[in-house]
Amino acid sequence: MSTLPDKLVIAISSRALFNLNDSHRVFEEQGLYAFSRYQVERENDILDKGDAFPLVEKFLKINKLLGGEPRVEVILLSRNSADTGLRIFNSIEHYGLDITRAAFCNGESPYRYIGPFGCDLFLSTDGLDVRRALEQGVAAATLVAGGGHEQQEDVLRFAFDGDAVIFSDEAEQVYKRDGLAAFTEVERASAQKPLGGGPFKGFLEALQKLQAEFEPDACPIRTALVTARSAPAHERVIRTLRAWDIRVDESVFLGGLPKGAFLRAFGADVFFDDQLDHCASAAEHVATGHVPHGIANIES
Incomplete structure (x- = not known):
């Protein structure tokens, strides 16, 4: 407690x-x-x-x-x-x-x-x-050390990767083991089944409670999901957040595009991702935190 x-x-x-x-x-x-x-x-x-x-x-x-x-x-x-x-x-x-x-x-x-x-x-x-x-x-x-620049506005902006950060790494395990086609098929078939929670689920819930204490147009906190997923794998993510009763202010489905420029456009004060290569790229644009969780961080 x-x-x-x-x-x-x-x-x-x-x-x-x-x-x-x-x-x-x-x-x-x-x-x-x-x-x-x-x-x-x-x-x-x-x-x-x-x-x-x-x-x-x-x-x-x-x-x-x-x-x-x-x-x-x-x-x-x-x-x-x-x-x-x-x-x-x-x-x-x-x-x-x-x-x-x-x-x-x-x-x-x-x-x-x-x-x-x-x-x-x-x-x-x-x-x-x-x-x-x-x-x-x-x-x-x-x-992660990088070339991230201080964001000047007063709004505090948190950006999160999805799998192995907000969500469990169950879908990422399929991708690592069987490839993109299998991942897409499993996610399409499981669209109605919520994903398990990842290490940042509780923090995102706590942020949302704090956001609720402000009027929507005067909230000093803004959140974004920035994920490599694309359609049709987006649906399970949306339905999972709905099942958890968690709202994010912005969702960006990149389909594998590099995340840095999009994080810069969002104005992230910090971005959390489980994969070191994504973190290194993002850190050139914004402050970045590596989340050493899930299959991408299992030492061989």
Whole structure:
């Protein structure tokens, strides 16, 4: 059970929120002691924004729009110690981010605190931590470095792939095993049968509940399904969302076209996909999170 009831909670690693490439390089090349000294000596130097910073900034603005009790929260999860993490909190204060809760784990993985904090989404640059979060049933993604640009408008735009992200990977298994023709035939025959839920189903449901607190023409959150599917495989997706009573604002069925330009047109603040090649392409246009779930991520 969430320790932060009635809130939508995002957990984020310090390296996703801020650009810590220099200090991480010191850690990898010179070890923990040199890293600690590096951070302490620079604790008053403000960190540059990381890939997830714009997303977090927009997310926290939702509380100001709603007024009253805060409805969203960001939790910082870090492998830093509290001592070396002082630089991170100094940077949080500098940028005016309303982040007050954190776990500093002094080199250990912080994923074990995701459950106690009741997190709905975990964003990190550490793939192993993300996999462990997914195993706990939490929507999670590894941020992929790329050339994504900050979106300037205030609306927070989430884009999702379908299979193995919002939905289970059952259809993708057919595609991987038997090819496109078999996939299309199975999806046509199963159009009336809802797909199983994927790791981001619960997060999408939570987003929709938050959206419902705003008038439709004044909602600061917008969602999109951006999938490689095309007709006739689109029907099962539409009927699945209907059966779940989940609405997405926009649906784009690409029939295998590259997703990057479409995500850019949507203005996505972040896009979630299970396939690394799709993520690498999308990251050239928008911030992208790899979801290491399903058959596409089974290590051979």
